Amino acid sequence: MALDRLLELTVLLNDDMTNALRREGLTVARTHLLWALHQRGPCTQRALADELNVTPRNITGLVDGLTETGHTRREPHPTDRRSTLVTLTPTGALVMKGMARGRLSLATRLFGELSPAELEAFAGTAAHVSARLRDALATEDER
Amino acid sequence: MALDRLLELTVLLNDDMTNALRREGLTVARTHLLWALHQRGPCTQRALADELNVTPRNITGLVDGLTETGHTRREPHPTDRRSTLVTLTPTGALVMKGMARGRLSLATRLFGELSPAELEAFAGTAAHVSARLRDALATEDER
């Protein structure tokens, strides 16, 4: 059944992500945070908490770790002295650029043998599934 | 790009799984263990460690938790006094039966609107991607 394949794929992707990141001294959770910074630029921890859907306390820990490894830096907020701005260090920015390239090459290797039509069909279906997921889980409680 | 959709889907599925399971007092890791028991019947902890690809120490913790919540039980191995056989309690077996049904109904809701041809194409592509993933990650190190 398709769902089983999908779940299996989920597990595989997750494990592979974890292992690949460990080789760079990163974790999945920390990489999500880096990715958010890469896309949005400097953020307050509050904004990161909202973006990643975790508690502010959790962000404190993730930024602690990333700052210790030299990927991020805490800077004072220019107008609000309660806030800190989390920014990518040059190293952190480099790592994220490499990661963007890595995703591209992984995609090429994974999907490279598919015809454009197949690719389109797959992406369309994935989008469809993604959209339905929301509705489905809103009513999953009666299970 | 298709990979982005796939990763997004991975994250969504993962979060949803986590939340759905929390409503039943379970976690993803513990459910993997229950699923293995559901499919293979009573297992030694060693066998579970191999099946889930985690350390024996980790299995000790998971079985501790599941036994405390009444999903599993430890029984003496009939011939090897070093081993314990982990079994599903009646409650645990019931939960897993419900989960098998739940997966079916979730699949129906997610994929129900797709034509058989679309479903087949999606499943085929997922299998293809799954297979390629192995090769791809064996050579991902040059990144």
Place this chain on the structure above:
DNA sequence: TATTGTTATACTCTATAACTATA
């Protein structure tokens, strides 16, 4: 009074290493 980030505390998953009981 409300918000930002922290400290305090706790639980789960995970790993390695040392140890006990058995094989």
Place this chain on the structure above:
DNA sequence: TATAGTTATAGAGTATAACAATA
């Protein structure tokens, strides 16, 4: 000597609650 499972220890991710500084 090797194997099954445990205790000991540690680190990461996550949560809630109480608190300090600031708005």
